[in-house]
Amino acid sequence: MAEPDPLDRTDSSSPPPTVAPQMLSATPSPSGPLSVEPKGRSAGEADDQVRAQLKRMSRRGFAMAGGAAVALGCMGWWIASRPLAEGIPWPLRRLLEMNERLARAVFRPTAQAPIFARDRAVEPRPNGNLGMLADDGLYRAPDPREWRLRIEGGEADRYRELTLDELRQMPRAEHTTELKCIEGWSAVVHWAGVRLVDVAAETGLASRSGMPFDAHRPSTSLYEYVGMATEDGEYYVGLDTPSALHDQTLLCYEMNGEPLTPEHGAPLRLVIPVKYGIKNIKQLASIRFTDTRPADYWAERGYDWFAGH
Amino acid sequence: MARLERKHALPTRLFHWINAIVLPVMIYSGLLIYWAHDVYRIQIGNWEVVRFFPAWIYSSLHVPFRLAEGMAWHFAFMWFFALNGIFYVAYTIVSGEWRQLVPNRDTPREAWQVVLHDLGIRKEPLPAGKFNAAQRMAYTGVIVMGAGSLLSGLAIYKPVQLSWLTALMGGYSLARLWHFLLTLGYLGFFVIHIAQVVRAGWNNFRSMVIGVEYTQGEEATHG
Numbered sequence: 001m002a003e004p005d006p007l008d009r010t011d012s013s014s015p016p017p018t019v020a021p022q023m024l025s026a027t028p029s030p031s032g033p034l035s036v037e038p039k040g041r042s043a044g045e046a047d048d049q050v051r052a053q054l055k056r057m058s059r060r061g062f063a064m065a066g067g068a069a070v071a072l073g074c075m076g077w078w079i080a081s082r083p084l085a086e087g088i089p090w091p092l093r094r095l096l097e098m099n100e101r102l103a104r105a106v107f108r109p110t111a112q113a114p115i116f117a118r119d120r121a122v123e124p125r126p127n128g129n130l131g132m133l134a135d136d137g138l139y140r141a142p143d144p145r146e147w148r149l150r151i152e153g154g155e156a157d158r159y160r161e162l163t164l165d166e167l168r169q170m171p172r173a174e175h176t177t178e179l180k181c182i183e184g185w186s187a188v189v190h191w192a193g194v195r196l197v198d199v200a201a202e203t204g205l206a207s208r209s210g211m212p213f214d215a216h217r218p219s220t221s222l223y224e225y226v227g228m229a230t231e232d233g234e235y236y237v238g239l240d241t242p243s244a245l246h247d248q249t250l251l252c253y254e255m256n257g258e259p260l261t262p263e264h265g266a267p268l269r270l271v272i273p274v275k276y277g278i279k280n281i282k283q284l285a286s287i288r289f290t291d292t293r294p295a296d297y298w299a300e301r302g303y304d305w306f307a308g309h
Numbered sequence: 310m311a312r313l314e315r316k317h318a319l320p321t322r323l324f325h326w327i328n329a330i331v332l333p334v335m336i337y338s339g340l341l342i343y344w345a346h347d348v349y350r351i352q353i354g355n356w357e358v359v360r361f362f363p364a365w366i367y368s369s370l371h372v373p374f375r376l377a378e379g380m381a382w383h384f385a386f387m388w389f390f391a392l393n394g395i396f397y398v399a400y401t402i403v404s405g406e407w408r409q410l411v412p413n414r415d416t417p418r419e420a421w422q423v424v425l426h427d428l429g430i431r432k433e434p435l436p437a438g439k440f441n442a443a444q445r446m447a448y449t450g451v452i453v454m455g456a457g458s459l460l461s462g463l464a465i466y467k468p469v470q471l472s473w474l475t476a477l478m479g480g481y482s483l484a485r486l487w488h489f490l491l492t493l494g495y496l497g498f499f500v501i502h503i504a505q506v507v508r509a510g511w512n513n514f515r516s517m518v519i520g521v522e523y524t525q526g527e528e529a530t531h532g
Contacts, residue, residue, distance in 0.1 A: 047311040047525075054313055054523050061519030065326065072330055092381040099384055107470040114472045178481060180468065183376065184346030186481050274469050302377030304384070309469035 087302030100306035109242035113273035113309070116176045116188045121256050124179050124187035124277075126263035130297065131235030132283045139262035140231065140283060147267055149251070152288040153205030154223060160203045164267055167251060170194040170202060175248055177273040179280065182303065191271045193252035196287075197245040206245065206289045227294025228270060231285035238294030239272070239279060243308060248273050251284065276307045311525050316439075316516040318404065324397035325517065331389045334382060336492055337370075341379025344372045349489060361489075387462065394455045409439045411449050416442040427505075451498050454491050461488040 085093035134140040148161040174192035200206035209221040226244040229236040243249070250271040253260055260266040265282025272279050278298045288294070299305035317325075344367060351359040367373055401407040412420075419442030425431035427443075435441050440448065464475040464484035478484035506514055516522040 043310055050311040050313060050523075054521070057313075057519045057521060058515060061515075065518050068326070069330075076334075087377055088381045092385050095385040095388075096381060103467070103470070107467070111470050111472070113469045114476070178468075180481060181346070182380075184342065184485065185348075298377075302381065304380065309467055 086300045086305075096304045096306075100304070100308070103306065103308060104240070104242075109240075109246065109274075111274070113175075113177045113248055116178060118176050118190055120188045121176055121190040122187050123256065124189050124264075125181070125185070127181060127183075127277065129263065129282075131230030131232055132262075132265070139266075141262065142231075142267065144267060149268060149284065150286045151199070151203055151205050152286070152290075153203070153210070154208060154289060154291070158205065158210075160205060162199070162203075164253070167194050167199075167268070168253065171198055173198075173250060174254075175250075175273075177248065177271075179271075179273075179277055180309065181277040182298075182307065190256050191250055191252045192254035192257075193250035193268075193271065195247060196249045196251055196270075197247055199251060200245055200289075206241065223289035224291050225289075225294050227288040227290055228281050228284055229286050229288075230281065230283045235281060235283075235297050236295055237270075237279050237281045238296040238299065238305060239275070240306065240308075241289070243272065243274050246272070246274050274309050276309070278303065279307055311523065313521040314524055315520060316522045317520050318406070319520060320400045320404075321397075321406070322517060322520060324393055324400065327389070327393045328397075331386055331393060332495065334386045335390050336495065338379040338382035338386065339488075339492060340370065340372055341375040342383060343489065344379075345376040349486070384466075387466075390455075391459055394452070394459065398452060410445060412442070412445045416445050418442075420446050427508075447498065447501070451495070454494050454498075458488060458491045461485075461491065 079089050079091045082089040082091055084090070088096075129139070132139055144164050147164055149163075149167065150159055150161050152159040171194065172192060173195045174190065176188060176190040178186050179189050180186045204210045206223060206226075207221045208223065211221070222241055222245075224241055226239045226241055227236065228239070248271075252265075252269050252271040253267060255261075255264055260269060265284070268284045269282040270280050270284050279296075293305070296303075296305050299307075340362075343361075347361060349361040350357055401410060419436070422431055423435060423441045423443035426433075426435055460474060461478055461484045463471055464478045465481065465488060468475040468481050468484075475481055475484055478487060512523055
């Protein structure tokens with residue numbers, strides 16, 4: 001904002017400038033005197049000159065301020081009135097995506113969610129039953145012998161189905177972490193299940209090469225994303241693979257030492273402490289490793305797709 | 310003799326007015342977020358003194374069911390809030406203006422005199438200076454509050470990646486409470502600030518727009 005200083009009326013014939021004492025360190029100005037001095041005219045004329053100067057500065061200053069306010073107001077209106085991109089004006093969606101790229105570039109995806117004392121665990125609010133109800137309006141209660149978790153790697157014909165028993169026989173993992181709902185509440189919960197990264201290692205479906213997945217040597221042929229859905233596909237979440245294969249991400253079958261109850265997602269749910277609660281899908285029925293960014297129920301309704309902590 | 314005195318440098322005015330626009334956007338979008346889990350109350354025993362917030366406030370401000378929208382605006386404008394604040398603090402340091410803003414040893418005692426003066430109890434004029442002691446405390450305090458909002462906000466925004474910060478705030482739910490209390494603090498600051506600006510008059514307000522104050526005679530006015 002380089003512009004001629006309106007107060008700069010340096011004139012070698014003028015007496016030394018009168019500088020208000022508090023101005024000396026306040027605004028060290030290279031441009032010199034801070035007041036308009038009379039130039040051999042009467043004091044009245046000099047005062048008029050000062051007031052005219054003030055008028056000019058006011059006119060310009062308020063015109064600029066008003067212009068800036070109008071411009072900013074227009075900018076706000078412009079953002080708010082843009083076509084929606086999945087529930088929010090597209091400039092805001094682009095900014096959320098920018099925040100995601102920044103977070104993924106700056107932070108380590110392996111950072112651990114804090115662990116809490118087991119005795120602080122409580123039952124969280126079961127918030128929502130999307131995709132969990134059968135036609136009769138009651139929680140779907142699949143026969144444990146019939147139930148299968150379907151895991152796809154890339155293509156629909158490259159898949160594996162796992163029974164509950166098979167999942168339970170895989171290495172058991174548990175942790176007491178804080179579930180954080182996007183609404184703002186949080187609850188410490190003790191979860192137990194099998195780590196998704198172990199399931200990925202066992203099935204080899206997380207990577208294009210089909211090589212058994214090794215958490216310590218992540219392969220470059222890993223699919224970028226993971227999509228998950230309930231049996232009827234009514235609720236679905238999309239995850240970035242690094243978060244999904246985080247070593248605290250569980251396919252969970254026990255909560256606070258008890259088998260999952262129907263309202264908390266029996267027989268199997270996702271527990272992913274590096275994401276908001278909306279990503280912790282209940283009644284999980286299918287997992288799909290993919291290179292296309294999977295649809296996400298709440299992201300389609302205006303929320304951040306990444307939703308990462 | 311009339312003259313114009315330089316009062317607020319251009320960067321100060323820019324940072325001030327940018328913040329005057331960004332902060333309301335942050336507070337309103339924050340309210341859209343807070344509504345989704347509006348648990349804070351002031352309560353004595355079973356008597357609920359104040360409820361944050363009563364339904365009529367929400368409905369008159371069109372708050373309900375706009376959580377996603379609130380988060381989108383909040384996480385977009387947080388950049389302007391943070392960068393504007395950081396640039397302002399950097400500017401006061403580089404320019405040396407911090408010397409007139411940061412409280413010193415005499416400030417607490419003098420600030421009390423300002424309060425007495427503004428309430429009409431103290432009759433003598435206040436000592437001259439660009440900012441009086443109460444202003445020093447208020448203008449430095451609000452910057453500290455801004456830093457608090459930024460840090461408690463980050464503690465809520467990235468509680469896993471910045472878990473040390475969240476822990477420093479006393480945990481996730483406490484970080485959320487600090488973030489909320491600081492926002493109430495801005496509203497309190499705003500009420501006093503506006504009242505004082507009105508009291509100080511047009512010349513003072515104008516100087517925050519055009520940078521200079523008009524003075525007549527030797528005595529400068531301070532607002």
